[in-house]
Amino acid sequence: MRRSWIGAGLALLLLGAVAAALVLGNRTGDELTVVRGVIGSEKKPFFDDPQVQAAFAKHGLKVEVDTAGSRDIATTVDLGKYAFAFPSSAPAAEKIKKDRGATVTFAPFHSPMAVATFQPIVDALTKAGLVTGNSLDIRKYLDLVANGTRWEDLAGSAYKARKRVLLTTTDIRSSNSAAMYLAVTSYVANNDDVVSSPQQADQVAPKIAPLFLDQGYSESSTEAPFEDYLAMGMGKTPMVMIYEAQYAARLFAADGAIRPDMRLLYPTPTVLSKHTLVPFDEPATRVGRLLTEDPEFARLAAKYGFRTANPQIFTDLAKGTQLATNLDDVVEPPTYEQLERLIAVIEQRYL
């Protein structure tokens, strides 16, 4: 970690000076400026961290957050109550920026989508040819789902469940992590190409709708199914689509939540969730800038498993863990409009 600090060198010093200027410029009294934001639930532990709060306080800021699904943030949440929105994806942020006429956005953290699972599941999927090393082949996975394969049907599966082989996701109608999964699966179902026209969306959506609908009830925020995974284990959630950061944060914290039989797989291809802050006023812009430019926040963000502009911080922390430091096969998500169109087609099938 030390090396990364040195590596960052002058740039960091410069940023520090900028930050110091900001602090000095705003610390006219002891009163902290309260900045309220609505964020994706996976970033709540970061904002709740006393160290993060102390770091904001140094700059005269007190950041308060509510959580909501990223799609809800972009559509139904009353943003008038907040100084910033911090959804978990670039498409949602793009929409908010446009709707609210915001001039800047900040993308301080990103995290690839990953699959949290268990060793017996990895074994079964490896035998079935879906998993190689830590990579889950999405094309083969889609084929397996299309066949309606049940866990108990997989040859040599130690996980004897009648339910179908299906990744648990959040509700596609409200949550970003499900939308990011949709980005990956729609890319594969669209013959390895980003869905870029309404025609393609209409063609692809029915093919991937069962991935969501057949799960039955799904939760609206990303923390919920991951919590189920951690607390209730394989019986409830054999594999769940998450942000890598959720898993990494628990690994780094070494709090015993990640038990020896837990595994992290990366879908191939995967997609990056670019957590993007859209500020609506000046103090919120400062929050965005601090998160993006201040090395103290980059260091704290890494603790929560996020990758930041300085990859070395994450690489150092990830050394010797299950986490992948290099991701080869990363695709772009569709634009907000195409993503919405895909979701809308699937949404209709819930009725």
Add this chain to the structure above:
Amino acid sequence: MRILLALVLVLGLAACSPGDGGDTLKILAGSEVKDLEPLLKESGIDVELTYTGTLDGAEQVASGRAGEYDAIWFSSNRYLSLIDGARARLGTQTKIMVSPVVLALKPEKAAELGWTGKTVSWSDIATAATAGRFTFGMTNPASSNSGFSALVGVAAALSDADEALSAEQIHAVTPRLKGFFSAQRLTSGSSGWLAEAYTKRPDVDGLINYESVLLGMGGKLTLIYPSDGVVTADYPLTLLTSSPKKELYDRLAAWLRTPETQRKIMTTTFRRPILPEVRPDDRFGAAPLLELPFPNRRSAADELIGAYLNEVRPPARTRFVLDTSGSMEGDRIDALRQALVTLTGADTSASGTFSRFSNRETVTLLPFNNLPQPGREYVVPEKNPESTLMLIRGYAGGLRAQGGTAIYDALREAYQKEVRPGGYTSIVLMTDGENTDGSSLADFELFYRQLPEANRAVRTFVVLFGESDVAEMTRIADLTGGAVFDARQGSLAAAFKEIRGYQ
């Protein structure tokens, strides 16, 4: 059985920290979390819990009628989330603890069935139930989450579906559900009351209930975790978007999720911790629990509850002993007519739909004044219930108030009617005043004790109204194993609706 089920039980938990400045977090809750009250007192946060039924609560929240509350706390938000418009009213949701719905049997019965320490599936359980090899109690799925979860689980398991149930699959599985529920002998509107009622019923072999309730019964039962899966409650403490008390909510949620509180929840309420750092101890058993898929469409959930009430469950035989004495004149007789009309399907909300007189139900209306009046018996047909419901509505509309109050003569009459096997017979006693004519409470007790066993097993659910004699009414409920419902402040229709969960 002395249990006072007030319609709205408000409990102000004393604030331990004076710094709160009277700031109270008002929570609309399911009675399932009532056992956490003592623990909540240690939080140092002023919490006020108001209890309501699952469906009722869900509708209040979805329709925006829960605006006076800051948060909700039910055993699950799943059904609620399926209602149109509900999700927008739900803010941050924090899961607090976990408890699966499972079957528990008396150890002898479990051994007799060869299930002790064995892998048992819902299919095995259904086969044994259909063959009459054991009996059980379960809460009403329309009133209580444990019953609803059990119904979803059993239906999903028996349908052999590999995904969430659709309406067609529910239709197909109905005959098997009928076999399964033919072994049900005890029903209830709440999980706690079910557990208590069970202890007085030696003929009932077991219960389907939350693991926490079953473990809390003192280790007298053998818990059976079906190998094909369960439905698990996760008790999300949920901030309502309309509430300004976010900070207070955050503090309570954070406190509930500290390792220390989580351990206390586990040891005092037998629920599994949600915090992965706190591992469940030995009492919960080591078997991994498979989770069955839960419907993602409201239509499927409603279809399932409707099928249970109208086709699957053993039919109810419901006797209403109704005070039509002179003191009921005016608003009161109107309220009574309205309460009965509500149960004929006039209330089109989900909780109203599911509390209407069900298909196959026998409804006997027994009005009284200074003498029992000639009553009427209606049998709601298996299909097309509307015409019979119309007749009941007409009869209710014709009720007139006059004369004295012969409570116990009327109740005797209700108890003398034949009790046929294969359904639940229960009595609702509604009176607005003291007994003025005919036999006394003491006379009734003597009479009751001499009744044949089957008649004595009929419970009386009493409704306090107007100037009811609370002591005597409570005595009747205790004597017959019923319960007391208080409509003195709330509406009579709401009390009648709540009693439906127990019939």
